[in-house]
Amino acid sequence: MSYEGSSAVVNGRQNGRPTLEQVAARAGVGRGTVSRVINGSPRVSEQTRTAVARAVAELGYVPNQAARALAGSRTDAIALVIPEAEARLFAEPYFLDLIRGVSAELADADKQLLLTLVRSEQERQRFEQYLAAQRVDGVLLASVHGDDPLPDRIRELGLPVVMNGRRSEAEPVPYVDSDNIGAGRAAVAHLVGGGRSRIATVTGPLDMYVARARLGGYRAGLAEAGHAPDEALVSAGDFTEEGGRRAMRLLLDRRPDLDAVFVASDVMAAGARGVLREAGRRVPEDVALVGVDDSAVARLMDPPLTSVRQPIEEMGRTMARMLIREIHGIQEGGEASEEPRRHVLPTELIVRESC
Amino acid sequence: MSYEGSSAVVNGRQNGRPTLEQVAARAGVGRGTVSRVINGSPRVSEQTRTAVARAVAELGYVPNQAARALAGSRTDAIALVIPEAEARLFAEPYFLDLIRGVSAELADADKQLLLTLVRSEQERQRFEQYLAAQRVDGVLLASVHGDDPLPDRIRELGLPVVMNGRRSEAEPVPYVDSDNIGAGRAAVAHLVGGGRSRIATVTGPLDMYVARARLGGYRAGLAEAGHAPDEALVSAGDFTEEGGRRAMRLLLDRRPDLDAVFVASDVMAAGARGVLREAGRRVPEDVALVGVDDSAVARLMDPPLTSVRQPIEEMGRTMARMLIREIHGIQEGGEASEEPRRHVLPTELIVRESC
DNA sequence: AACTAGTGTGGGAGCGCTCCCATTGCCATA
DNA sequence: TATGGCAATGGGAGCGCTCCCACACTAGTT
Numbered sequence: 213m214s215y216e217g218s219s220a221v222v223n224g225r226q227n228g229r230p231t232l233e234q235v236a237a238r239a240g241v242g243r244g245t246v247s248r249v250i251n252g253s254p255r256v257s258e259q260t261r262t263a264v265a266r267a268v269a270e271l272g273y274v275p276n277q278a279a280r281a282l283a284g285s286r287t288d289a290i291a292l293v294i295p296e297a298e299a300r301l302f303a304e305p306y307f308l309d310l311i312r313g314v315s316a317e318l319a320d321a322d323k324q325l326l327l328t329l330v331r332s333e334q335e336r337q338r339f340e341q342y343l344a345a346q347r348v349d350g351v352l353l354a355s356v357h358g359d360d361p362l363p364d365r366i367r368e369l370g371l372p373v374v375m376n377g378r379r380s381e382a383e384p385v386p387y388v389d390s391d392n393i394g395a396g397r398a399a400v401a402h403l404v405g406g407g408r409s410r411i412a413t414v415t416g417p418l419d420m421y422v423a424r425a426r427l428g429g430y431r432a433g434l435a436e437a438g439h440a441p442d443e444a445l446v447s448a449g450d451f452t453e454e455g456g457r458r459a460m461r462l463l464l465d466r467r468p469d470l471d472a473v474f475v476a477s478d479v480m481a482a483g484a485r486g487v488l489r490e491a492g493r494r495v496p497e498d499v500a501l502v503g504v505d506d507s508a509v510a511r512l513m514d515p516p517l518t519s520v521r522q523p524i525e526e527m528g529r530t531m532a533r534m535l536i537r538e539i540h541g542i543q544e545g546g547e548a549s550e551e552p553r554r555h556v557l558p559t560e561l562i563v564r565e566s567c
Numbered sequence: 568m569s570y571e572g573s574s575a576v577v578n579g580r581q582n583g584r585p586t587l588e589q590v591a592a593r594a595g596v597g598r599g600t601v602s603r604v605i606n607g608s609p610r611v612s613e614q615t616r617t618a619v620a621r622a623v624a625e626l627g628y629v630p631n632q633a634a635r636a637l638a639g640s641r642t643d644a645i646a647l648v649i650p651e652a653e654a655r656l657f658a659e660p661y662f663l664d665l666i667r668g669v670s671a672e673l674a675d676a677d678k679q680l681l682l683t684l685v686r687s688e689q690e691r692q693r694f695e696q697y698l699a700a701q702r703v704d705g706v707l708l709a710s711v712h713g714d715d716p717l718p719d720r721i722r723e724l725g726l727p728v729v730m731n732g733r734r735s736e737a738e739p740v741p742y743v744d745s746d747n748i749g750a751g752r753a754a755v756a757h758l759v760g761g762g763r764s765r766i767a768t769v770t771g772p773l774d775m776y777v778a779r780a781r782l783g784g785y786r787a788g789l790a791e792a793g794h795a796p797d798e799a800l801v802s803a804g805d806f807t808e809e810g811g812r813r814a815m816r817l818l819l820d821r822r823p824d825l826d827a828v829f830v831a832s833d834v835m836a837a838g839a840r841g842v843l844r845e846a847g848r849r850v851p852e853d854v855a856l857v858g859v860d861d862s863a864v865a866r867l868m869d870p871p872l873t874s875v876r877q878p879i880e881e882m883g884r885t886m887a888r889m890l891i892r893e894i895h896g897i898q899e900g901g902e903a904s905e906e907p908r909r910h911v912l913p914t915e916l917i918v919r920e921s922c
Numbered sequence: 923a924a925c926t927a928g929t930g931t932g933g934g935a936g937c938g939c940t941c942c943c944a945t946t947g948c949c950a951t952a
Numbered sequence: 953t954a955t956g957g958c959a960a961t962g963g964g965a966g967c968g969c970t971c972c973c974a975c976a977c978t979a980g981t982t
Contacts, residue, residue, distance in 0.1 A: 229699065231938055242962035247940065257960065274699040278636035279938035282967050287633065289681075296667070308663055312651070315684040319693070324702065326644075327682040329670040338674070344584065344629040347679065482867060512837060514869045586968055597932035602970065612930065634968035637937050 230271040239267035250275060281346075286543060289324035290535060291348045293339065293362075296331040298355040305507055306524055310354060310376065313528020321536050323349075336362070343369055349543075350535045352376070358419045372538040374531045378421050378554075386538070386553035388530045390522040392422055395559040396429020397436070399474045399502040399520055404437040406567055408472035408500055412445040414459040414484060416476045423451075426476045426504065445470065449480045456483025464491055471499055472567065478503040478510045478519055485513060500567030515565035523557050530555050585626040594622035605630060636701075641898055644679035645890060646703045648694065648717075651686040653710040660862055661879055665709060665731065668883020676891050678704075691717065698724055704898075705890045707731070713774045727893040729886045733776050733909075741893070741908035743886045745877040747777055750914040751784020752791070754829045754857040754875055759792040761922055763827035763855055767800040769814040769839055771831045778806075781831045781859065800825065804835045811838025819846055826854055827922065833858040833865045833874055840868060855922030870920035878912050885910050 236246045241260060248256050249264040256264075267273070281287045292314055294307055311327070318325050326348055330336050343351065343366060350372040353363055356379055363385040366373045375387040396413075403411050413430045416423030431441060444466045449455035456475060460483065463470060475481035481503035485495060493499045495515060503510055506521035534555070591601045596615060603611050604619040611619075622628070636642045647669055649662055666682070673680050681703055685691050698706065698721060705727040708718055711734055718740040721728045730742040751768075758766050768785045771778030786796060799821045804810035811830060815838065818825060830836035836858035840850060848854045850870060858865055861876035889910070 229701070232940095233938080236962095243939085244941085244963065245961055248961090251940085255960065260960080272699070274696055276637070276938055277700040277702045278633050278640075278642065279967090280940075281633035282631070282637050282937090282969080283939040283941080285633075285940090285967075311682065312684060315682065316686065319684075319686070319690055322693075324697070325682050327647075327666065327670065327680050329667060329674075331671065331674070335674055338677075341629055342679070344627075345632040346584070347632045509863060509867060512864055512867050587970095588968080591932095598969085599932060599971085600930080603931090606970085610930065615930080631968055634937090635970075637939080638968075638970040640937075640970090 229276070230273045232273075232275070235264065235267045235271055235273045238271060239264045285346070286539075287324075287347060287349050288322065289326055289348050290318065290350045290352060290532070290539075291326040291328055291339075291343070292352040292354065293328045293330060294354045296329045306505065307354065309524035310528040313525035313530075314352060314532045315528075316525075317529045317532035317536070321532075323536065340365060340369075343371060349539045350374075352531050352535060358421060372535055372542065374535045374538070376527060376531060380421055383421075383554065386534060388527045388534065388555045388557065389422075390524075390527060390557050391559050392425035393429040393432065395504055395520040395522070396426045396431075396474060396476075397433040398429075398559065398561045399504075399518075400430055400433025400437065402518070402561055402563065403472040403474065403500055403502060403567060404433070404439075406472075406500060408567075409439070410445070410467065410470045411439070411472040411474065412447070412463045412467060412470045414447055414449045414456055414463070414473060414475040414480055416448075416480075417450045418448055423448075423476060426474075430474050442467075449476065449483075451477050451480060453479050453483035456480030457487050458483075460484035460487040464488075464493075472501070473499060474502050476504055478505040478507045478513075478517060481517055481519075482509055482513060485517075496565065496567045502561075502567060506562045510562075510564070513566070517566045518564045519562050521560045521562050523559070527557055530557065584631070585628045587628075587630070590619065590622045590626055590628045593626060594619045640701070641894075642679075642702055642704050643677065644681055644703045645673065645705045645707060645887070645894075646681045646683055646694075646698070647707040647709065648683045648685060649709045651684045661860065662709065664879035665883040668880035668885075669707060669887045670883075671880075672884040672887035672891070676887075678891065695720060695724075698726060704894045705729075707886050707890060713776060727890055727897065729890045729893070731882060731886060735776055738776075738909065741889060743882045743889065743910045743912065744777075745879075745882060745912050746914050747780035748784035748787065750859055750875040750877070751781045751786075751829060751831075752788040753784075753914065753916045754859075754873075755785055755788025755792065757873070757916055757918070758827040758829065758855055758857060758922060759788070759794075761827075761855060763922075764794070765800070765822065765825045766794070766827040766829065767802070767818045767822060767825045769802055769804045769811055769818070769828060769830040769835055771803075771835075772805045773803055778803075778831060781829075785829050797822075804831065804838075806832050806835060808834050808838040811835025812842050813838075815839035815842040819843075819848075827856070828854060829857050831859055833860040833862045833868075833872060836872055836874075837864055837868060840872075851920065851922045857916075857922060861917045865917075865919070868921070872921045873919045874917050876915045876917050878914070882912055885912065 232243055232246050236243045239246065241264060245256060245260060246264050249261050315325055328339055330339060351366050353373060353375040356363060356375050356377060358379050360379060363373050363375055373385055375385055377389050378387045400411060411434065413427065415427045418424055434441060447459040447462045449459040473484060475484050481501055485501060488495055488499055495501050501517060503517045503519040506519040510517040510519040587598055587601050591598045594601065596619060600611060600615060601619050604616050670680055683694055685694060706721050707729055709731040711718060711730050711732060713734050715734060718728050718730060728740055730740055732744050733742045755766060768782065770782045773779055789796060802814040802817045804814040828839060830839050836856055840856060843850055843854055850856055856872060858872045858874040861874040865872040865874040
């Protein structure tokens with residue numbers, strides 16, 4: 213079948229991949245010594261190390277991961293969990309960028325990435341099973357809703373967790389978030405600076421902290437500029453294009469005199485932009501627009517959309533780094549060095565022609 | 568140290584997770600029997616099965632994956648490899664859709680997805696190491712270039728592989744592709760049907776089969792419509808927006824009288840559209856445009872872009888399904904049922920206002 | 923009554939590592 | 953010369969499964 217041909221007489225192995233034992237035999241040392249060399253223990257003489265290294269190279273030895281995991285009870289793999297529903301909502305590149313960041317950091321640490329898209333409640337339960345099967349050393353959680361019990365569940369299993377975003381202001385689980393309040397504030401400041409005074413906002417779904425934070429930033433921005441709050445200028449969307457359309461129509465109904473909108477995502481901004489066009493409003497002459505995400509959508513809109521950029525890939529990297537540290541903390545037993553368990557990364561306003 | 572705590576008297580386990588042995592003890596049967604029940608062997612009496620199931624439930628037993636992998640030499644995980652460079656080029660949603668399809672199919676088969684973004688030659692080698700460590704039962708490969716040796720390398724390791732796309736017409740490795748020739752043909756047919764006669768094309772990088780196939784479809788479409796081929800109407804891009812711009816400028820230089828362009832990707836079409844605007848050509852009045860991918864970009868362009876849709880998620884599912892079958896073929900030893908090793912899924916023209 | 927042919931079932935023998943306890947040899951110290 | 957200490961090493965004892973052989977036990981044959 214797909215077995216080895218008659219190839220290797222060269223090396224001592226007969227079939228399948230060589231084992232530690234075979235490497236040891238070839239190098240003329242014991243199993244323990246080979247293990248030490250493989251794992252970089254300092255307690256090996258230079259001479260022995262070289263001999264073992266040669267045997268490893270000659271046999272093309274690669275340690276069997278399952279055996280390592282079983283004997284050492286660590287898998288060198290982590291799981292990244294993404295709720296499928298959200299994967300569709302978010303500006304498309306979001307999760308890919310996040311994955312990219314996580315993946316880069318894990319590669320540097322020589323760990324593997326297990327990607328889990330969770331589609332349904334049933335699959336979520338299967339995922340918990342799977343954690344219990346001790347396949348991973350830790351978990352990264354993306355896009356968690358306000359009432360999600362999963363993070364706590366995982367911690368109960370004794371697994372380290374880091375989330376992307378938080379469920380509330382006082383999040384007990386370690387997380388990496390972007391400065392969503394700062395995002396709203398910067399957007400409003402820019403609009404105010406451009407001479408706008410009747411600034412509305414289309415928010416995300418308010419059961420998500422990220423949406424509340426951006427709204428909070430918007431309010432803070434207005435306050436700082438000395439504008440009175442006006443709830444008629446606030447309309448809730450749901451991060452979809454259609455939601456953006458609906459919210460924009462509502463705003464136009466309620467306050468036809470608005471002259472700017474801070475939309476909490478680029479995708480919703482695309483919807484809003486369509487409604488404005490239908491209503492005969494010009495962008496940016498009549499109404500200025502600012503989005504969030506700085507996605508491809510923003511660049512391609514007509515006019516190109518000013519948008520608040522989040523350092524998504526960097527968030528991914530940071531999450532992975534935090535998780536790895538925590539895992540090491542547990543494995544080495546060295547009491548967790550109590551480093552910051554929450555990171556809020558800065559956002560940046562990318563100015564384009566929409567305001 | 569980690570020996571019996573005083574904890575759970577409720578169930579038989581002492582600390583950490585329960586083992587097969589403990590389940591066996593509780594159910595009053597042997598290890599082998601529990602294993603049979605867990606793995607759904609028919610050779611167990613109904614009565615015993617029930618008793619074991621109860622013990623499993625009571626203890627909250629979940630089999631340890633590492634032990635299973637070691638003893639059974641299968642991991643129930645597969646790797647999906649995506650070259651990072653391509654991840655940036657392709658219309659953004661592509662890989663996410665692919666991942667979605669793969670993930671869905673794997674979830675149904677209760678297998679895990681290991682995602683590997685390959686950034687550099689160094690990382691590619693690490694990936695081979697990693698395959699040798701027997702972490703996965705098979706490999707899914709996305710976006711393979713014409714001269715990529717990786718697919719063959721993996722097969723030499725005795726691992727099943729399925730690719731997304733192919734390296735050449737006569738691809739020996741099993742693959743799933745979309746009908747790129749049909750895509751080009753359909754686009755041209757549509758343009759011809761709209762009364763266009765000087766139809767140009769912007770191709771992808773011609774070292775990729777996908778680019779050659781779309782070009783082939785374009786030519787076939789012209790031939791079928793009775794148009795003579797004209798190499799001045801063909802310009803090579805590289806799947807980037809900037810590449811699309813360059814190629815479009817070249818075309819406009821060479822054949823200012825062109826009245827339609829089939830662009831081999833939406834992203835390049837966005838670039839081309841910009842150049843056309845700068846040149847004072849209206850879309851679709853002066854020049855009709857057709858892209859490929861039916862991405863968000865296409866929907867958001869002004870005017871919205873007619874584009875050929877590929878069933879990306881379906882490709883992902885199909886790939887996963889093929890791979891799983893092949894893995895079973897090997898594991899059950901049942902000689903590979905010699906089912907089709909190549910699938911070409913149909914594409915679909917999505918007509919919008921750009922032509 | 924002695925046989926065959928199944929079913930169910932128990933449990934030994936690994937799978938290929940890591941962990942850790944011995945053991946060896948060597949040098950510095952008493 | 954005896955003694956302790958330490959670096960380097962070997963290898964036993966698992967880790968928690970799957971595989972498979974052996975052994976009951978039943979029931980249907982001759």
